Amino acid sequence: MALAFQTREFKLNIAPSSDTVTATQDVDFPSTIREDDDGYVVGVALQSFKFENFVNGSTEDWEIGGEAVKLRVDAKGRKKVTVTVEANIRPQEAVARTNPAFQFRATVTVLVIADLAGSSS
Numbered sequence: 001m002a003l004a005f006q007t008r009e010f011k012l013n014i015a016p017s018s019d020t021v022t023a024t025q026d027v028d029f030p031s032t033i034r035e036d037d038d039g040y041v042v043g044v045a046l047q048s049f050k051f052e053n054f055v056n057g058s059t060e061d062w063e064i065g066g067e068a069v070k071l072r073v074d075a076k077g078r079k080k081v082t083v084t085v086e087a088n089i090r091p092q093e094a095v096a097r098t099n100p101a102f103q104f105r106a107t108v109t110v111l112v113i114a115d116l117a118g119s120s121s
Helices: 093-098
Strands: 002-014 021-028 042-055 064-075 080-091 102-116
Touching: 002 021, 002 080, 042 064, 042 080, 064 102, 080 102
Parallel strands: none
Antiparallel strands: 002 102, 021 080, 042 102, 064 080
């Protein structure tokens, strides 16, 4: 078994009134991903994330109402997967009502891990 690791960075712009923002990226591996009874042996993990708030273009601190990051990995072939990141952030409701100019930016870095076929430990 040989594990292959790749990182991907996602930059997302999030409006406070919007639903979850979704972004995808394809990841190619140098050889075939091992397959077992459950499908291709590949996973994705959250390596880091950063949420930033902007009001009229300036970075500001703010009141957190809620934040979420979800990850998913789907095999698209023997050597390729697609990683999906869903992110949402919102201020407290009272803060959002008093200043609708909030804009958010999320930077999410993921680690994609695949068990490559035909290799031995």
